Amino acid sequence: MNYPKNDDHQNHTHQNHAHQNRVRQQLADQLAEAVAEALKTDLAEQERVLLVVSGGSTPVMFFQALAKKSLPWERVDITLADERWVDEQGSESNARLVREQLVQDKASPARFVPLTSAVVTPEQGVAEVSGRLRGLAWPASAVVLGMGGDGHTASLFPDSRELDLALSSDEPLVAVRTPSQPQPRITLSADRLHQARRHFLHITGEDKRAVLARALAGDDARKLPIRAFFACPLAIYWAP
Numbered sequence: 001m002n003y004p005k006n007d008d009h010q011n012h013t014h015q016n017h018a019h020q021n022r023v024r025q026q027l028a029d030q031l032a033e034a035v036a037e038a039l040k041t042d043l044a045e046q047e048r049v050l051l052v053v054s055g056g057s058t059p060v061m062f063f064q065a066l067a068k069k070s071l072p073w074e075r076v077d078i079t080l081a082d083e084r085w086v087d088e089q090g091s092e093s094n095a096r097l098v099r100e101q102l103v104q105d106k107a108s109p110a111r112f113v114p115l116t117s118a119v120v121t122p123e124q125g126v127a128e129v130s131g132r133l134r135g136l137a138w139p140a141s142a143v144v145l146g147m148g149g150d151g152h153t154a155s156l157f158p159d160s161r162e163l164d165l166a167l168s169s170d171e172p173l174v175a176v177r178t179p180s181q182p183q184p185r186i187t188l189s190a191d192r193l194h195q196a197r198r199h200f201l202h203i204t205g206e207d208k209r210a211v212l213a214r215a216l217a218g219d220d221a222r223k224l225p226i227r228a229f230f231a232c233p234l235a236i237y238w239a240p
């Protein structure tokens with residue numbers, strides 16, 4: 001007697017997933033369009049341009065959509081807002097995600113500059129990676145930020161020992177240790193991220209909408225670091 005109900009439930013869940021995927025794909029397409037336009041605008045004025053992207057799970061559809069855009073990708077540099085200090089081949093590596101999902105298709109000729117190095121700790125690696133970043137076309141044409149459930153963005157975590165430093169430093173990079181995170185990390189400083197010409201926030205799901213609403217209702221960036229970017233201004237791309 002329960003079978004039809006279960007079937008109904010399964011169908012409903014399946015439809016919800018399909019709907020969620022569709023709206024997230026639309027969101028990714030719209031964001032890819034906006035970022036491609038930003039890059040095109042700046043490429044008309046300068047020889048090379050820089051795009052800063054985030055890692056994590058959210059950007060996959062966006063990366064795939066952006067990689068299909070026709071642009072002079074050989075004049076585009078890409079780097080990350082932040083990175084886990086892990087092997088670049090590992091599944092947790094943001095660099096691996098960018099190489100596998102973004103520097104593909106039409107975007108294959110882009111130059112990707114990772115934030116990791118072979119040294120053991122991010123503290124040891126900051127100088128080397130900063131040197132690598134010096135050759136890029138700052139300020140970035142666009143920064144695409146993500147946000148975690150704790151309000152962190154890039155690797156600006158509320159519980160990080162180095163949060164004050166990362167929010168106030170005028171150096172490009174900060175090494176970060178965060179009790180809530182298994183690996184040490186390296187992040188672009190808030191100052192370096194602020195300097196970009198355009199800022200986008202890409203988030204999905206009801207949980208993140210609630211975190212964003214909470215963040216918008218206050219102003220202490222130490223509690224919810226995404227707040228440090230609301231005045232950029234920040235174009236918010238959200239889907240359920």
Ligand SMILES: O=C1O[C@H](COP(=O)(O)O)[C@@H](O)[C@H](O)[C@H]1O
Binds near residue numbers: 055146148
């Ligand atoms: O740890 C990170 O998390 C945020 C959000 O990731 P998501 O998986 O919730 O999309 C990301 O923006 C950041 O670059 C990444 O290192």
